[in-house]
Amino acid sequence: MSASEAAVLSLHNEDEYRGQTLGQLALLRLRRDHLTLIAIGVILLLTVLALLAPVISDTLDVNYRRTDLRNTFAKIGSPGHPLGTDDLGRDHLSRLLYGARVSLGIGFSAALVSLIVGTTVGVVAGFYQGSRLGFIDDLIMWFVITLNSVPSLFLLLIISAMLSPTVFTLILILALLSWTSTMRFVRGETLSHRGREYIVAAHAIGASTPRIMFLHILPNIFSVLAINLASDIGGFILVESALSFLNLGVRPPTPSWGNMLINAQTFYTMGVHLVIMPGLMIVITVLCLFLIGDGVRDAFDPQASKKIA
Amino acid sequence: MTQFILRRLIQAIPTLFGITVLTYAIIVAAPGDPVSTLTFGPRTTKAQRVALAAQLGTNDPVYKQYIRWLIGNDWQKFPKVDGRGNPVLDSNGEQIVERGTKKGILRGDFGTSFVTKRPALELIIEKFPATAELGSLSLLVGILLGVSIGVLAAVQRGGVFDNLTRVMAVIFSAVPVFWLGLTLLLIFGSWLGWLPMGGRYPTNYFLTGEVSLADRIEHLILPVAVLSTGWIAILSRFMRASTLDVLSQDYVRTAQAKGLAYRQIWFVHAARNALIPIATILGPAIPGIIGGALITETIFSWPGVGRTTYSAVLTQDYPVIMCAVIIVSLTTIVGYLLSDILYALIDPRIRLS
Numbered sequence: 032m033s034a035s036e037a038a039v040l041s042l043h044n045e046d047e048y049r050g051q052t053l054g055q056l057a058l059l060r061l062r063r064d065h066l067t068l069i070a071i072g073v074i075l076l077l078t079v080l081a082l083l084a085p086v087i088s089d090t091l092d093v094n095y096r097r098t099d100l101r102n103t104f105a106k107i108g109s110p111g112h113p114l115g116t117d118d119l120g121r122d123h124l125s126r127l128l129y130g131a132r133v134s135l136g137i138g139f140s141a142a143l144v145s146l147i148v149g150t151t152v153g154v155v156a157g158f159y160q161g162s163r164l165g166f167i168d169d170l171i172m173w174f175v176i177t178l179n180s181v182p183s184l185f186l187l188l189i190i191s192a193m194l195s196p197t198v199f200t201l202i203l204i205l206a207l208l209s210w211t212s213t214m215r216f217v218r219g220e221t222l223s224h225r226g227r228e229y230i231v232a233a234h235a236i237g238a239s240t241p242r243i244m245f246l247h248i249l250p251n252i253f254s255v256l257a258i259n260l261a262s263d264i265g266g267f268i269l270v271e272s273a274l275s276f277l278n279l280g281v282r283p284p285t286p287s288w289g290n291m292l293i294n295a296q297t298f299y300t301m302g303v304h305l306v307i308m309p310g311l312m313i314v315i316t317v318l319c320l321f322l323i324g325d326g327v328r329d330a331f332d333p334q335a336s337k338k339i340a
Numbered sequence: 341m342t343q344f345i346l347r348r349l350i351q352a353i354p355t356l357f358g359i360t361v362l363t364y365a366i367i368v369a370a371p372g373d374p375v376s377t378l379t380f381g382p383r384t385t386k387a388q389r390v391a392l393a394a395q396l397g398t399n400d401p402v403y404k405q406y407i408r409w410l411i412g413n414d415w416q417k418f419p420k421v422d423g424r425g426n427p428v429l430d431s432n433g434e435q436i437v438e439r440g441t442k443k444g445i446l447r448g449d450f451g452t453s454f455v456t457k458r459p460a461l462e463l464i465i466e467k468f469p470a471t472a473e474l475g476s477l478s479l480l481v482g483i484l485l486g487v488s489i490g491v492l493a494a495v496q497r498g499g500v501f502d503n504l505t506r507v508m509a510v511i512f513s514a515v516p517v518f519w520l521g522l523t524l525l526l527i528f529g530s531w532l533g534w535l536p537m538g539g540r541y542p543t544n545y546f547l548t549g550e551v552s553l554a555d556r557i558e559h560l561i562l563p564v565a566v567l568s569t570g571w572i573a574i575l576s577r578f579m580r581a582s583t584l585d586v587l588s589q590d591y592v593r594t595a596q597a598k599g600l601a602y603r604q605i606w607f608v609h610a611a612r613n614a615l616i617p618i619a620t621i622l623g624p625a626i627p628g629i630i631g632g633a634l635i636t637e638t639i640f641s642w643p644g645v646g647r648t649t650y651s652a653v654l655t656q657d658y659p660v661i662m663c664a665v666i667i668v669s670l671t672t673i674v675g676y677l678l679s680d681i682l683y684a685l686i687d688p689r690i691r692l693s
Contacts, residue, residue, distance in 0.1 A: 180672050
């Protein structure tokens with residue numbers, strides 16, 4: 032029996048947990064899930080560090096944009112530069128911190144926008160499926176299937192190359208090309224909710240269609256969606272870093288963990304830390320986000336965790 | 341079965357149509373137009389540009405241009421003009437009328453590359469074997485390793501191996517493909533010097549035209565390792581869950597009761613049925629793997645479709661980009677189709693409707 036199963040079983044045995052809501056139970060389970068708690072701690076720490084990037088840079092008297100060609104490729108632990116300097120002599124620590132702002136910010140915003148778009152389209156498509164206005168669903172599904180058949184990295188590359196995006200447009204591009212899985216899920220859920228009594232009742236008292244869609248159906252499926260948010264953010268950070276690495280995402284000199292690796296292959300002999308550190312930051316961040324995603328999912332659905340364990 | 345395949349093929353038609361619309365929409369939205377690209381010279385007059393635009397049909401409504409892109413214009417006739425847009429006259433002083441030269445993408449004419457001036461389709465097809473070599477080997481390695489790891493993890497459920505592979509699978513899903521490639525190159529190429537830093541053949545291939553099998557394998561190891569990790573991570577997790585389902589069934593207990601060797605029960609009796617759901621994830625995994633292949637090819641200078649597309653994107657070589665997107669999407673659709681057919685073939689319980 033694994034630790035998580037033990038936690039689940041003990042939950043059912045102890046009286047103090049009786050009469051708790053699903054959310055309260057999930058919170059209790061989360062509190063016992065040390066791995067998820069550590070992951071949450073790491074992400075919080077990274078967020079705080081990213082927010083404090085200007086303060087930290089000022090305290091250390093470094094600047095992420097100030098080049099110093101007499102002091103390039105400084106090693107980790109050099110005086111004045113705790114994590115060394117890059118090929119232009121810019122402080123590596125402050126660049127990593129500012130990169131965290133960009134990467135985390137893009138990941139979070141893109142996940143949010145894609146969630147909103149996917150949910151809205153999904154509810155509308157699911158609601159009209161098979162009805163008098165069923166062509167709306169057919170059209171949307173046709174578009175979604177088409178979009179899914181083109182490897183998204185190709186579309187991302189082409190659109191980014193054409194638009195030379197700013198951080199803001201990059202978020203929109205990322206989100207608008209990846210809302211389809213959310214949409215499919217929401218559509219399925221809406222289909223199953225559509226015929227239930229409370230919706231029939233809402234129809235009967237004359238509630239308008241948008242009201243039924245967004246005030247009745249949506250709140251009932253939103254909790255299931257929010258659970259995926261953490262893993263979605265992780266996924267977006269991965270895509271953004273790949274795009275920035277290919278020099279088509281966040282453009283230098285704005286640092287992002289991906290674009291700090293653009294010339295990595297030329298750093299092999301000069302500064303290995305420039306190859307390792309940004310990648311390690313991505314791995315740690317995305318790993319923690321995935322772990323949080325898994326932990327939260329298990330906390331809300333103990334049955335699922337039993338099956339997997 | 342034939343009916344099922346036919347129906348799936350027919351279902352693919354609207355998707356294919358959608359892909360061509362999407363691709364064309366992107367190019368229409370792209371900045372710059374072919375006329376100014378072709379008349380990039382100080383001597384060109386405005387009248388010549390107008391004449392050239394009329395010849396190329398860039399003044400037509402977008403839907404007409406789209407249809408021409410699809411089916412070509414060799415069934416239309418145009419008054420002939422020279423490269424500067426001046427009318428070309430025959431000996432009687434009348435303007436020569438000739439047929440269009442575009443065949444349209446439906447007949448395989450994707451236009452010529454702006455950069456190399458060669459047919460776009462030829463450029464992509466030429467690179468296809470390299471990508472297929474890399475992709476199929478990675479898939480093979482991924483299935484072999486992923487399936488075995490998954491079965492072993494399920495059998496030793498909760499044991500050291502199971503937990504270790506679980507942790508590895510989560511970690512590898514969080515590692516960016518490009519960074520994995522960079523780190524492997526750093527370790528095995530730069531530090532240890534065991535493996536080449538990239539490319540498909542050693543440098544002297546271009547002088548002698550000879551390449552040994554050992555050389556080819558040497559160049560394949562790192563890119564295949566990078567590309568197969570994705571498959572291994574997905575397949576081992578999936579195979580583990582699916583094997584666990586099968587192991588609890590009666591026929592496995594019967595096999596144990598008969599006294600069969602465990603290895604035979606796990607890898608012959610159980611794995612066989614556990615493999616069925618794998619067919620369903622092969623199709624949907626393809627787009628992601630193709631994206632990964634693009635990055636891998638770029639890092640390892642692998643002369644494949646992905647790297648060609650990437651350089652076409654950087655030089656805004658639209659004919660090549662459009663051709664690559666359509667070919668890659670076509671591959672994806674065929675992949676989905678094969679995955680569905682495979683599923684129906686290996687599991688007779690699946691209803692074909």
